[in-house]
Amino acid sequence: MNKDQLVERLAAVLGRENVIDAPDQLIVYECDGLTIDRNVPHAVVYPTTTEDVAAVVRILHEARIPFVARGAGTGLSGGSLPPDGGVMIALTKMNRIVEVDFRNQRALVEAGVVNLHLSKETGKQGYHFVPDPSSQYACTIGGNIAENSGGPHTLKYGVTTNHTLGVEVVLPDGRITWFGGKAEDAVGYDLRGLLIGSEGMLGIVTRAWVKLTRLPQAWRTFLVVFDQVEDASRAVAGVVARGIVPSALEMIDRVAIGAIEAAYHFGFPLDAEAVLIIELEGHEAGLDTQAGAVAEVCRENRARDIRTAEDDKERALLWMSRKRAFGAMGRLSPSYYVQDGVVPRTKIPDIMRVIQETAGKYELLIGNVFHAGDGNIHPCIAYDDRDEEQARKTVEASNEILRACVDLGGSITGEHGIGYEKVDLMPLIFNETDIEAMETVKTVFDEENLSNPGKMFPTNRSCIGCGTAELKYTNRQAALL
C-alpha cells in the first residue's frame, strides 16, 4: 500500500477532514515536548470514537505500518515521537467526559479529555482528579495513563496508576477490550496495571474509569526561604522523617526563582538560594499543629523566612508560578532541556551538590524546580541550541546527573518516561534479563512491534552492561545542526 492508498483508506473510515497528510501541516507533529528529537509522521488521523481507532489500527496492522498515539503532545521524553514511516493517531477529538458518577466517586472519560477539565467539571461538587502534572491545563488523561504521570500533589495521594480503575484499549491488532473497569479487583493478571505507564507500546487507551477524590476541607500553603540549598534539602528530609506527609513539597532554586519572578511577579525573594513550597491538606482541626511542626523543622534547618499564602488567590498564583516554571526558564536562554530523575528523598542534599558541581564543570546554567518530597528532581539546563559545543555539554551534564541518581539508589525517570530520550540509559538500572522480561510482555501484546516502536528498549544491545549507556546524542546532534 503506497501513501496515497493508505490516506484514501483512512479517509474512507474517518472522513477526509480527519486525515492530515500535507507536509506543511504534518510538521506540527514532528515532536512533542522533547523538541530536539524530531520525525515527521506519514499521516495524522483524528478518530472520534473507539471504533474509529480500532478501524484505523486494523488497517495499519494489516499493512504492517507502525503507529503512535498522541494526546496533547506535552510529553517530555519523546514518547509520542512518530516512528519512521508511521501514522500518528491523535486522540484530541475524543475529549468527552462520558459519565461522572459522584455517588461511586469515579468518572468515565475519553482519552483526549484534558486533565484539568475533569477537575474543573467535578470541583463544583467537591471532587477532583488527583494527578496534576504541571502541564495539566493542556495534557490529556490518555497521555497521563500512557506515562503514568505524577505532579506536585501525588506526594500524598499517588500517581496516575493509583487513580485509574480500568482502561478501554485498542490492542495493536485492532481488537477492543477492557483491562479492569468501573469496579476494582478484576480477576486474572493485572493487565490494567501493566498497561498504565507502558508508553503506548501495548495498545491505545481510548477510554478510562478514573477515581474522583474528595477535595480536602482545608489547606495551608507555605513559601519557606533559605540562604543555602543544603539547608532547604535537609528541611525536606526532616519533614518526611518527622512522619508528616505534606500534599506537596516542592523546591525552587535561585536560578529558577529569578526566571519565575521575572515572568509571573509573585514576589519570590530574588536573593534566596532556594525556596520550598510546602502544602498541607486535611481537616481544619489539627492542621495548625502540623504546620507548627513543619515550621519547626524549617527553622531548625535555618530557614530565613516562612510565608503563608493568605487566600485562595495567592495560593493559586503560587501554584501557577510553580507549574509554569519551565516556560519561564525560556527567558534565560534560547533553549532549555528539562531532566527528570529520582533519588531516595534522604539523598536530596547529595544530588543537589552533584548538580551544582556539574553546572560548574560544564559551565552551564542549571535551574531546579522539582518535587523534593518524593526525591523527583527536574534540573533544567539552559543552553543555546545554535552552539554545538554547548548542546553537547548539555547532554553530557544530563548523563552525569542521571548516573549520580542511579548511584544514589534512584531512577532515571520519575514521571516523564523513558520514551525515545532515555532508551540507551535503561541499562543503567536494568540488566539484560530485566529488559528481556519487559520485551516478553511487549511481544505478547504486539508481536509485530507496530505500536510505538523504538521506545523504551535500548538500541545498542551489545552495550548492555558495558557501562557506556548515555542519552542519544548522535540524533540530537543531527537535529541541532
Add this chain to the structure above:
Amino acid sequence: MPDEVLHSRLGSLVDGYGPATPEALASHAVEGVVPSAVVAPGSVESLAATVQMASELGYAVIPRGGGTRMDFGLPPSRADIVVSLERLNRIVAHEPADQTATVEAGITMAGLQAGLGKRGQYLPLDPPHGDAGTLGGVLATNASGVLRTSFGTARDLVIGARVVQADGTVVRSGGQVVKNVAGYDLNKMYIGSLGTLGILAEVNLKLQPLPAAGRLLIGTMAGIGEAAECAFRIMDSEVMPSFLEVASPATRALLTGEADHDFAVVAGMIGTDETVDWQAGECERLFRDSGTDAVIHVDGDGYDRVLEALRAYPGGGLLPPGMGPGVTCRAGVTPDGVEALFRLANEGCRRLSIGCGLLSHFASGHVAFVFYRDGTFRDSDYDGLASLIEDLRSASEEQGAFVVEHAPAALKERVGVWGSTRGNRHIMEMLKNRFDPKGTLNPGRFVDGI
C-alpha cells in the same frame, strides 16, 4: 524421574535439605495433590537454583509462604516440589526517613509489622490471616483488608521486586524509590498472579508512619438499605475515614456482642488526636442524620480488638462456636452494587438455613462472604450453595468480579473459582506461556486453569 534423583539434586542446592516423611508430604498436599518433596531454600540464589533445576528436569513447583491460603485457586495439575519461603524472612533494609523498606517475601506479616514498628512505621496492608501469613503469600493472592480504603492494595504499596522466573533466572522490576516510571510496571503483573509467572523473592515497599491515634464508630442500622445510605453519606462528607465497613447482622454481633437483626456501619479514623476527634464528632452527626442513635465510639484496646475482628472475619477465621469451617467468597463491584449483593446473599442463606456473614470495604466495593453451618457442609448442602454462588457471581460480574476463596473441593469443582476474565483470556494465556513455557510454576491453579 525417580525420587532419589530429586532428593539428591535438592540436597546439593539447598542446605539442610532432607526427604520429608510421607506424613509431612501429605500435610503439604495442595487440594489433594501430594508433592514428592518439600524444600526451604535459605537464600534467593538457592531458591533460584531450585527452580532452575525443577524447570530443567520438568518438575512442577508449588511456592508456599505461611501455608494459610494453600487451598486458594484451582487444584494444581501437577505438584512435585513445594518450595517454602519460610527461611527468606529478613528485613533487608529499612530507611525510615525515606519511608521505604526492602524485605524478603517469606517474612510473616506479623514479623514485618513488628520489625517496622520498632522504628515507628508500618505497611498499611492488613489482610485476613495477617499473623501467620507471609508477605509473599499476601502479594501472590493480592489480599487486602480494611485499610485499602485509604492506602489501596498491594499494587499501590510495592515499588520494586526481585522475582525468580520459571527458568530460575532472577529478574528485577521497579526500584527503591517511591516515584519511578522506568520500564513497564511489572510489579503489578506479579502481584495477584498466584506465583504463576514468577516467585516474588524480595520486595521494596512504600511505608507509612504509625498513626498517633485510632478510633472507630459503630452505628447500628435497621436494614442494608439504611446502612448503605449512611455509608454513602460518610463517603461524600469531609470526614474522609481511613476505613468504612458495612457489616451484616452476624458480623455485627461479632463486633459488638449484640445478636439481633441489625446491620452496622463502621467508620475508622487514624491520625493525630485533633483530627480523629473532629472526624469522630462529624461522623457521629452523620450517623444521626442517617436515622440511628445507636452509635458506639471505640478506641484504645477496644479499637485494636474490633479492628482485629474486621481483619480476620473475611477469612472465615471468627465463626461462632461449633460452626464451620465456612465457605468464603469475595466480590468486587461498585459501592452502589454492594446493597444488592447483601440482599441476595441474605435471602439465599435464609432459604438454605445456613449462616451468612457479610462485610464490605464499602468505598472500594469489596464484599466478603462467609457462609457456614453447624459442623461442616455436607454433600446435601452443595446444590443450594452452588446455586447461591452462581446467583452472586452473575450479579457481581455485571460490574466486576466474584471469586470463591475457600470451599470444599467438591463445591469448587461445581462452581469453579475465578469467574470471568472478560475477553482477556488469550492475553493471559500468552503471558503464562511466554513467562513459563514449561508450566513449572503452580500449573493449573490460576484463572482459566492457567
